[in-house]
Amino acid sequence: MSHSGAFLYDAPGPRARRRILLGSVVSALALAGVFALALVQFGRTGQLDADRWTPFLDWPIWSYLLVGLRGTALAAALVAVLAGAFGVLLAIGRLSQNRPLRWLCTGYIEVARTLPVLLLIYLMLFGLPAYGINLPVLWKLVVPLTIANAAVVAEIVRAGVLALPRGQTEAALSLGIRRSQAMRFVVLPQALRHVTPSLVTQLVSLIKDTSLGYVVAFTELLYRAQVLSAYNRLLIQTFLVVALIYLVFNGALSYLAARLRTRVRRQVAPPSGPAEQAADRELETPVVR
Amino acid sequence: MTAVIENLDPLLRALGTTVLILVISAAGSLVLGVLITVARVSPIPVLRGAAWAYVQVFVNVPLLALLLLAVFALPDAGLLMPLTTTVIVVLTVYEAAYVAEAVRSGINTVASGQVEAARALGLRLSQTLRHVVVPQAVRAVVQPLGNVMIALLMNTALAATVGVVELTSATNKVNLVAAQPIPIFTAAGLTYMALALAIGLAAGRIEKKVAIHR
Numbered sequence: 157m158s159h160s161g162a163f164l165y166d167a168p169g170p171r172a173r174r175r176i177l178l179g180s181v182v183s184a185l186a187l188a189g190v191f192a193l194a195l196v197q198f199g200r201t202g203q204l205d206a207d208r209w210t211p212f213l214d215w216p217i218w219s220y221l222l223v224g225l226r227g228t229a230l231a232a233a234l235v236a237v238l239a240g241a242f243g244v245l246l247a248i249g250r251l252s253q254n255r256p257l258r259w260l261c262t263g264y265i266e267v268a269r270t271l272p273v274l275l276l277i278y279l280m281l282f283g284l285p286a287y288g289i290n291l292p293v294l295w296k297l298v299v300p301l302t303i304a305n306a307a308v309v310a311e312i313v314r315a316g317v318l319a320l321p322r323g324q325t326e327a328a329l330s331l332g333i334r335r336s337q338a339m340r341f342v343v344l345p346q347a348l349r350h351v352t353p354s355l356v357t358q359l360v361s362l363i364k365d366t367s368l369g370y371v372v373a374f375t376e377l378l379y380r381a382q383v384l385s386a387y388n389r390l391l392i393q394t395f396l397v398v399a400l401i402y403l404v405f406n407g408a409l410s411y412l413a414a415r416l417r418t419r420v421r422r423q424v425a426p427p428s429g430p431a432e433q434a435a436d437r438e439l440e441t442p443v444v445r
Numbered sequence: 446m447t448a449v450i451e452n453l454d455p456l457l458r459a460l461g462t463t464v465l466i467l468v469i470s471a472a473g474s475l476v477l478g479v480l481i482t483v484a485r486v487s488p489i490p491v492l493r494g495a496a497w498a499y500v501q502v503f504v505n506v507p508l509l510a511l512l513l514l515a516v517f518a519l520p521d522a523g524l525l526m527p528l529t530t531t532v533i534v535v536l537t538v539y540e541a542a543y544v545a546e547a548v549r550s551g552i553n554t555v556a557s558g559q560v561e562a563a564r565a566l567g568l569r570l571s572q573t574l575r576h577v578v579v580p581q582a583v584r585a586v587v588q589p590l591g592n593v594m595i596a597l598l599m600n601t602a603l604a605a606t607v608g609v610v611e612l613t614s615a616t617n618k619v620n621l622v623a624a625q626p627i628p629i630f631t632a633a634g635l636t637y638m639a640l641a642l643a644i645g646l647a648a649g650r651i652e653k654k655v656a657i658h659r
Contacts, residue, residue: 378510
């Protein structure tokens, strides 16, 4: 009994164990029932026929989808690098002593966090060409995603900096180094290490967002799935397979984030005051998309 | 600016659709998310596993892929609902996973003494959860839940990709006719910002009201 809810109940006695067993059986039956209903529905409409699934055992389909996966990786890598760099700069700007810079960065972050990416993409696709701005397809996807993700990264990094004990900055300043140096050599390295799990979680959400390549017709996984399903008419099968690919890759990253999170928590001394506890909590859940 | 005023009627109707989708899926995902959290901390391993799998699926698969699956693919299996209803259902089940994650981190903040005290008073597990744990857990995560709801607002825009005429879609349509991207998109952007701000302020208000002072 080591899962997160374990503190909610005592170690079960014989009666509780019987009840848990009963509950397990009932809920397993209920879940199996729902699953069976879905299978019956799929079977009745012929979606379970072998010839609708066997094409996915052939290499050509996989190589076709893998090209899409490469596009997803390319777009995600570009956005991750650009939004990461831009986000760190924004976080520093929002924390800086310079008032105009602080307001500018705060304003950007607050605006970019509350604009749907799709709206920016439509602006890229149908709005800006009227002004002669017509980027290649890849950048029509990468630029809006960078605009949105940089703001989120900035907030994650800022939370990390704020969660760091103030003594770190004070000690650095008392050694006679400048504020910018203290940020660069003392505060940021520690803060970034703290928020690595949240950044990995944000990477997952960013990879999910690259599926908007479907809208701009950039060759990524979901777009390829759409083209493939229009060709082979196996809509359910294709989309389920693609969802599974996303699940495997992002699931692995999410698992990595969870592992990192427990490691970071073990390395960091247990929070003492309520303020630090709150900051700690904030670190856990700033990523919501 | 004239383009916005001339097309105010379709834009406002689209805004109505956005708000409708937002409100229904927000309510649905909050309820579903809390139920999933309860399943996730329950003593029954099967329920715990199912809730875990649920969260993994919806946190790791893109919303757009789920929307396309539900809107274009599932009708092949005879599962067909009105378009807006489908979008609301997908958004609800998708966002419920994030609500569940937020509420679970809230449950971790409930002191174990609370649970022990409830048990000492003779409360059963279901009573402990309902009267002691969940209320405190949700209060602790009002702000994160507000962020989830803002993300939900952003995600309603994806309804445009499957043909629902909500704010993003209407903005695009109006622009295709009027060809004045800057004022039209700015107006839409400001509307989204205002909605997000309203959610954020409401979350702040609610948090202040229900916060537990220890």
